[in-house]
Amino acid sequence: MDHGSHPATGSAGLDLAALLVRLVLLPATAFVAGTGLIRPSVETLPRRLWQVTAALGVVSAVLAVVSAIAFDVNVVGAVVHAALVLAVPVLALLRPPIGRWIAVALLVLLILETALGRSGVEFAIDTVYVAGTAVWFGLSALSLARAEAPRLGPLSWTLGGVLTLAAALQLVLSGVAFDRRLYETLFGVALLAAFVLPIVASVLWRRVAIVGVAAAFLAWSAFVAVPKPADLPVPGVPLLADAGGGPVLVSPQRPGRNLVHLPEPGSVRVGDGPVVQAVARPGASGAWAEVDLPTGRSELTVGDRRVEVDAGHETGPVTASGVDGPECATTALGGLIAGRDDILASCPADALSEEDAEALRKLVGFLASRQADSVTIVGDSSPRGSAAAQVVRAAATENHLTVRPDAAALVVVSGWARAASALDGAAAVQRERPAYPYGLYVAPWLLTGPLVNSVASSMAPLRFDPREQAAVSYAVALDNAFPGESPTVTGFQQWLGPEQPAPPRVQVYASAQVTAMPMNPEQPHAPGMDIAGEGPGHFIPQGTVVAISFPLG
Template sequence: MDHGTHGATGSVSLDVTALLVRLALLLATAIVAGGGLFEAKPRFTLAGVSAALAAVSAIFFDVNVVAAVIHAVLVLAVPLLLARKLPVARWVALALLVLVVVETSMGRSGIEFAADTVYVAGATAWFGLAQLKEKPPRYGALTLSLGLLLVVAGAGQLLLSGVAFDRRLYETLFGWSLVVVVVVPLVVVFLRGRRWAPAGIVVAFLAWTTFVALPAPAVLPVPGVPLLTTASVGGQDIPVLVSPQRPGRNLVHVPASAGAGLSIAGVPLTQRAGAQGYWAEVDLPSGRSDLDLGNGSGSASFEVDAGSGAPVVTNQDSPECASAALGGLVAGRKAPLARCPADYLSDDDADALRKLVGFLASRHANAIRLVGDTSRRGVASADVVRTSAQQQGIRLTDTPEPNAALVVVSGWTTASSTLTQAAEAQRSAPTYTYGLYLAPWLLTGPLANTVSASTVPLRFDPREQTAVTYTVALGDAFGGESPTVDGFHQWLGTAAPQQSVQLFSSAQVSAMPMYPGEPEAPGMPMYGEGPGHWIPQATVVPVSSPLE
């Protein structure tokens, strides 16, 4: 019976009242079920309490009404059948036990569900034995076996929890609950002959049902490594990226789905040119500290750990750098941010730019307007395009021309203003009739959707299964964020794509013909919205054969 105190992600805020009702309900039900299994004295009072709490849960906590009715019927039937000494009481108690297991482990599966079953069944059996006036001949052996079973199940759950070997074990209620589910049964095993032994099992059972209902503690930040965490603000779970999480100036990023009006450490989160979502710069001290994320409806605090490394200088390319780091974090890799994409030009990207210029030469483009920036990558890529254009006999121009191609090799900020100007120029007069071309790292939603159509040289197909998997994983982990090429490379890790360079066009149309003979990616429509699409509200398809 789900009281809304937990979720599959473990990120839902805890409702203390719902938790207390849940604990009382499950404990009373387990005691009644245990008594029924061993045909002990009927527990009418506890059965009534359990049925009443089931009704309260259905009324106030949005618990399924049918489940609540079934619960109430079973828990009331057990003492009634025991009072009449009907053998069927044991079977009804067994059904009630199954219901307790299901209600305890709501939202869990696999090994965790198996651990729930063992622990709840073992505790319930102990409750039943404790209610017997005349203990069975093998009472000592039974209680020893049940106690050891609880210890093993609790230890297994502790190891599965991920908090067994860090400070969350003693700094969070979640961790303390796990300690209790292991330690208390262990103590009871050694002192099980004492009268208070059943009370110890009650404490262990309550601890188990508590930790199952609690939100899983946030993953501890790794000092000096970009942090991906979640903060619950006003009932909304908001993914938060802190990059590079080093002493000094840092970027904090939340997705567009978080909504406007948020601030971090008192600094408003605002939009950045060419970047998705909202951003703010904050200063972090060395070591651990807390950041407060909030809006008008609430706030939440989360921990950061900047370590003791040297500060990292932030600049206009920092959002691109943070988005690249996000790709690695989504893949589960946690490493210090050694360098940013704008700090260097890769051999693959340089080769792609040369082949792009060769393609323009094959189309007899008259001129290229080249736009770069002052970053190392911008300077290097501009040199590559300039040299290739001279070799191909293509003239370079500094101003928009009708019979020219625009080639943008800058970072996101400069590209955003350049493409905005290009869109305005094309609306007023024929401009860049040979097309708008972007460097590979500029294939992002905010940039591609600035103009009606643009072309990018890529070594992967955004519609292929690997790219779609990354797109879905990123969106799931970060509030529907759209992908970036550098984030994709970080997500892939060492498995970087080795395909030939091919030109892909992004266009704001509902349908677009593909290159002749090009099959559609399996299961991936060419257009539309939702998970899997590289550019929101646009189409990305190949418009050339592989460039040689």
């Protein structure tokens, strides 16, 4: 039965009532199972011990039924639990050998209930801890009830050592053993108690030892149920946090100017500083706020949520904020959702890659092959934008195309902000009169929904198919981690990581907003008649991307 964490807006939460039930149910069950296991080793069961075991069995059975009613626990599991925990005290009195086997079954069920959702090494550790505690319960109970019971000295040291070793392994696996989360979070404190208390119980007088064993098992039960705390922020690594109200992206998490990205507009404040509103930025999804972080650790308030940040002492890339900041942040987001915590040392706008330069040269060659005679180039002052404009201009000269303001084709090689303005302007001109008859073309890094969906159609030279499995997986992972965020080419490349294979040849892809079977805004779509681009996995939301050329030589 699961009495642990539950999802809340995409992150693990804690149900206090369920946790309290768990902290009574599991130790009571462990005591009953332990007593049933040890019962055949003594001739008679002391009356007082049987009464305590029977009472705890009734408590455990009642809580199992309550769990099935109140916490959506599996009904069959709850009924089996109640039947076993009530049968053990009865059989321990009447048929001890049979009672032992029922106690074994109850112990197996207890292990499954305690370790629900865990697997591999962690499940094995849970098995050792729960089984060891149950046996210790039984031995301690008999030792208290009967003077002639086996001495617990060497046995308690052995059991205490086994539990301590299991807790030590779990400490290392949890990742909190060597940082402040060990003593600043309930998760860490509970795990630390599960490590220390068996040692204490091993050396205590026998009438007090059982209290230490019970406390250790309480700590273990709480640790398994409490959500694991978030990883500590690392200076220079953009922070993707979730404080229970949705995702928050902080980039570059360095002293000075930083961007805070939210799925929707909201308010942001650093410490006791002024409130800054997160608003839309040209070409980018969601809302963005610029804030100044102090050196070292500080606290960011997003709405009514608080997020811990650690900017360290070194400075970050200048282009991580300003007009090129959103692209830089969403690029880093691709690596974060892939599980990599890379320090943000540079941004895409800092340099033009050779792959992108070659793609732009081949794009100009493609235009020349279509008999276009001129191009209009839109760049910007960033290192990448300036270099890209020079590459396109040189390729145009080589292919005998003229560069002029009102040309046959528009080629945009700037950053997002300048590209948003240029595409909006091109769309406005095309609505008034025929313009750019050979089309609108954007650099590879500009293929993102907020940009290309601002025009009826546009084209980009790419080295991947946005409909391929890897691109779809990235789009789904991005939407899961940051709902509503539009995929980007640089984010996809960061998600793939440095070990990606050599990029294939360049093809020109066209992006267009396509609506099949348009419906009224409030009218539901018929099955199979959804708007193209709806749902997760689409690189361009509410649009489609298809190849319009063979691989360019």
